[in-house]
Amino acid sequence: MSSPLLQAGPVERTHLPDVFDPRIHAAGPPHDAFRELRDRAPVARQEERAVLGWPAGPGFWAVTRHADVVRVLKDPGTYSSWLGATQIRDPDPADLPFIRRMMLNQDPPEHGRLRRLASRAFTPGRIARFEATARARARRLLAAARQTGGEVDLVRTVTDDYALLNLTDLLGVPAGDRGLLHAWTERVIAYQDPDEPAVLGAGGRPVDPRSPAMLAEMFAYAQELAAHKRRHPADDLMTALATTELADAELEMFFFLLTVAGNDTVRSAAPGGVLALGEDPGEQGRFWRGEAGTDTAVEELLRVHPPVLSFRRTAARDAELAGTRISEGDKVVVFHVSANHDERVFADPHRLDLDRRPNPHVSFGDGPHVCLGAHFARLQLRVFYEELRESCAGVELAGAPRRLVSNFINGIKSLPVRLREP
Numbered sequence: 001m002s003s004p005l006l007q008a009g010p011v012e013r014t015h016l017p018d019v020f021d022p023r024i025h026a027a028g029p030p031h032d033a034f035r036e037l038r039d040r041a042p043v044a045r046q047e048e049r050a051v052l053g054w055p056a057g058p059g060f061w062a063v064t065r066h067a068d069v070v071r072v073l074k075d076p077g078t079y080s081s082w083l084g085a086t087q088i089r090d091p092d093p094a095d096l097p098f099i100r101r102m103m104l105n106q107d108p109p110e111h112g113r114l115r116r117l118a119s120r121a122f123t124p125g126r127i128a129r130f131e132a133t134a135r136a137r138a139r140r141l142l143a144a145a146r147q148t149g150g151e152v153d154l155v156r157t158v159t160d161d162y163a164l165l166n167l168t169d170l171l172g173v174p175a176g177d178r179g180l181l182h183a184w185t186e187r188v189i190a191y192q193d194p195d196e197p198a199v200l201g202a203g204g205r206p207v208d209p210r211s212p213a214m215l216a217e218m219f220a221y222a223q224e225l226a227a228h229k230r231r232h233p234a235d236d237l238m239t240a241l242a243t244t245e246l247a248d249a250e251l252e253m254f255f256f257l258l259t260v261a262g263n264d265t266v267r268s269a270a271p272g273g274v275l276a277l278g279e280d281p282g283e284q285g286r287f288w289r290g291e292a293g294t295d296t297a298v299e300e301l302l303r304v305h306p307p308v309l310s311f312r313r314t315a316a317r318d319a320e321l322a323g324t325r326i327s328e329g330d331k332v333v334v335f336h337v338s339a340n341h342d343e344r345v346f347a348d349p350h351r352l353d354l355d356r357r358p359n360p361h362v363s364f365g366d367g368p369h370v371c372l373g374a375h376f377a378r379l380q381l382r383v384f385y386e387e388l389r390e391s392c393a394g395v396e397l398a399g400a401p402r403r404l405v406s407n408f409i410n411g412i413k414s415l416p417v418r419l420r421e422p
């Protein structure tokens, strides 16, 4: 089957909107551009221009419709996480073998071994035992925020600490070391953001934050922590991982993956959800009065504000997707944020409907790599929204959010709000 796009001339193609430039996303997800791509070119060629000191790349296919995003994520035989790893930017070829030690960057069947070992550590019981701790933490942070009386930055006063401290507890990182984790994740996730100064290497080029050189400190720490847990086992993830058959190198990578995947995602989701509630006082009111289900609200807030904007795959063979020919070796990038707003699947996709059901959003991905921490993330978010509702009579936005400059994480750096007196 040949689509009109295959026949489209180069001029028409160059007029497709750009969704690559990380600076575009700092103004909020470019929903109009995504809609145009979904309608006109659901698998659209994107240029990868040099930006923010990073060199130009070969370009990629942007996949924007829900059905195609799911198709790509469920077909690792065609769309590989291993060939070029999972970030839009190509890694330095010398770093690729190293990056592939992480299960995120593997394909079945190899991926299955690490995934099974990790799943055993993420038992539902361990996550459920965590609820009381998360609740007490949310309550304490929100009470402190309310003490300020007027306007507060919800990110700085509540949600950043909430996400980080929950994760460090689950991992079993001692309280004194939590700041280290924060600094390491910032470096990896915020590397496109001008607020996070890039580390420059030879020739003044930024050093890839996922390279072995940048991660040495974190890996040494992971080994130390694992050795400590073997001597002093506790009910935490690092104890569970350190006592499995994971090789040392795999354990280090796991620690890195969990630190990054588990922190910035929840750190984005919590203020993102509050922003959506603040923008829709009607739905917020229904939630406060208990008229909307908490579980469906958590899902809907994740749909409208997906913490992960995109993930990359590489074509392992020639393929066709939505009528577009993809060649072996091409980069294929799925945009979760666009899939979640696809009008082919979600009625009135820009309306916040806290009772939306079904809600097949792809914020946690799909296929073999579907988020391993989804259960833990949902618990944290549910507890956070419940405690927010308990702590105040409602949330008013007191200014515009400041967003992360990134085409990967839908980050919110600050969110000024007023918490109304109960």
Ligand code: HEM
Pocket: 073, 081, 086, 103, 104, 105, 115, 167, 257, 258, 261, 262, 263, 265, 266, 269, 306, 307, 308, 311, 362, 363, 364, 365, 366, 368, 369, 370, 371, 372, 373, 374, 376, 377
């Ligand atoms: C709202 C919060 C979260 C969101 C939106 C999210 C999203 C995602 C997505 C989209 C993927 C798929 C990656 C791919 O397709 O290549 C993923 C994978 C993963 N996530 Fe999450 N995540 C969240 C929270 C967490 C938490 C709290 C943890 C751990 C503590 C975690 C651990 C992981 C791991 C280990 C993987 C890799 C799974 C694999 O490769 O098999 N995530 N996440």
